[in-house]
Amino acid sequence: MTRVAVIGAGIVGLSTAHALRKAGADVTVYESGAPGSGQSAGESRIFRHAHDDVRLAAFVSESRALWRGWEEEFGVELVSGAGAVAIGDGVEGKLRVLSSLPDIPVALLAPAELAAALPILAGFRGKAMLDANGGAIRTRAAFQALTRSLEGALVQDHVLAVQHIPEGGAEVRAGSSADRFDHVVLCAGRGTAALARGAGLDIPVELAAHARVTFRVRQDAGVPLPTFQDGSGEFGETGVYAAPSADNRHYAVGLSETTAVRQDGSLADSAALDSLAARASAYVRRALPGLDPEPAGYVHCWVTRLPWGDDGVGIWSAGNVSAVAGHNLFKQAPALGGALAETALTGVVPPILRPGSHLGKS
Numbered sequence: 302m303t304r305v306a307v308i309g310a311g312i313v314g315l316s317t318a319h320a321l322r323k324a325g326a327d328v329t330v331y332e333s334g335a336p337g338s339g340q341s342a343g344e345s346r347i348f349r350h351a352h353d354d355v356r357l358a359a360f361v362s363e364s365r366a367l368w369r370g371w372e373e374e375f376g377v378e379l380v381s382g383a384g385a386v387a388i389g390d391g392v393e394g395k396l397r398v399l400s401s402l403p404d405i406p407v408a409l410l411a412p413a414e415l416a417a418a419l420p421i422l423a424g425f426r427g428k429a430m431l432d433a434n435g436g437a438i439r440t441r442a443a444f445q446a447l448t449r450s451l452e453g454a455l456v457q458d459h460v461l462a463v464q465h466i467p468e469g470g471a472e473v474r475a476g477s478s479a480d481r482f483d484h485v486v487l488c489a490g491r492g493t494a495a496l497a498r499g500a501g502l503d504i505p506v507e508l509a510a511h512a513r514v515t516f517r518v519r520q521d522a523g524v525p526l527p528t529f530q531d532g533s534g535e536f537g538e539t540g541v542y543a544a545p546s547a548d549n550r551h552y553a554v555g556l557s558e559t560t561a562v563r564q565d566g567s568l569a570d571s572a573a574l575d576s577l578a579a580r581a582s583a584y585v586r587r588a589l590p591g592l593d594p595e596p597a598g599y600v601h602c603w604v605t606r607l608p609w610g611d612d613g614v615g616i617w618s619a620g621n622v623s624a625v626a627g628h629n630l631f632k633q634a635p636a637l638g639g640a641l642a643e644t645a646l647t648g649v650v651p652p653i654l655r656p657g658s659h660l661g662k663s
């Protein structure tokens with residue numbers, strides 16, 4: 302049986318481990334904290350098909366089918382059925398990209414339809430669309446299901462080094478162990494580039510920090526809330542995203558903007574997260590009168606971005622070590638996990654995910 306180590310129990314690491322188990326591998330997952338405590342933290346993520354790069358839209362569409370498969374396998378809803386709404390002039394470009402792919406139901410929304418779908422939004426008469434198969438990813442349910450299915454494979458320890466072994470395979474040096482595997486997959490989020498460098502892989506990842514703020518829905522919205530992206534500028538911001546909690550009583554709102562991090566890992570401006578959070582609250586006051594603008598919770602987290610775009614993703618592999626990097630990976634985790642498992646078991650990275658493919662370029 303092929304022995305594979307996965308470093309990191311974020312959504313990508315767990316998806317990889319799940320795919321490896323299904324393929325018959327013997328998997329060990331190393332995680333220094335709690336599963337889902339890194340960039341995957343917090344309740345809800347947006348599942349949307351629209352991406353600038355049509356290849357990524359197609360990959361994400363494959364992932365949507367896999368999320369459905371998991372829903373059947375685990376017997377729990379993992380992506381809400383309420384859809385993904387986007388507003389602003391960018392909507393036409395999104396529709397153009399999606400119309401070239403089969404089976405992605407998207408439609409323009411008239412102002413009254415938008416108001417019915419998203420009653421917490423202030424009046425808006427510009428361009429709006431609904432991606433009917435998009436929706437809010439139930440992050441907590443996904444972690445619960447995946448960790449349960451991987452029982453016995455999870456090791457709580459911090460990995461300090463991964464290195465190739467001359468006779469074949471790779472070694473994982475963790476806080477209290479040194480073990481050998483046929484292949485090691487690095488899914489360590491912020492920790493991936495450093496571990497990869499030690500194994501001879503150079504990943505051009507850029508680190509930033511991000512703030513997302515959760516707000517209470519003032520009164521029963523009456524409909525399951527869709528996710529939301531606003532690129533219109535109508536309410537004073539041109540890059541806003543938002544997603545409902547599983548109980549439909551909270552809505553998490555963030556600016557797509559991130560704040561810079563220095564080489565040593567410190568924030569270039571320590572007040573910047575506060576300012577991003579304040580702008581999210583100010584936006585809620587203007588655009589989302591159905592929400593109480595008093596923050597009810599925060600997610601502050603690191604963001605790892607590739608130089609070719611906010612949705613850029615790639616897999617690096619050399620010998621018996623592979624690594625994944627990118628941003629906005631939650632929605633594509635099932636497909637990405639499958640690709641990483643394939644890489645670990647065959648030694649071949651699927652062409653579309655090779656770094657030179659620049660998948661997800663803006």
Ligand SMILES: Cc1cc2nc3c(=O)[nH]c(=O)nc-3n(C[C@H](O)[C@H](O)[C@H](O)COP(=O)(O)OP(=O)(O)OC[C@H]3O[C@@H](n4cnc5c(N)ncnc54)[C@H](O)[C@@H]3O)c2cc1C
Nearest residue numbers: 309311312313333339340341347460490492629630631632
């Ligand atoms: C606020 C916010 C909103 C987002 N919104 C969306 C969205 O709407 N849609 C979307 O698709 N994506 C979204 N994203 C991005 C998405 O959440 C991330 O791309 C994804 O969660 C990354 O998962 P991961 O498994 O690669 O990394 P992580 O979740 O960071 O997992 C890596 C794990 O590795 C562990 N680790 C690190 N180093 C070591 C080590 N040396 N030894 C052992 N363990 C280690 C960490 O503890 C961590 O648990 C958002 C991100 C944030 C922060």
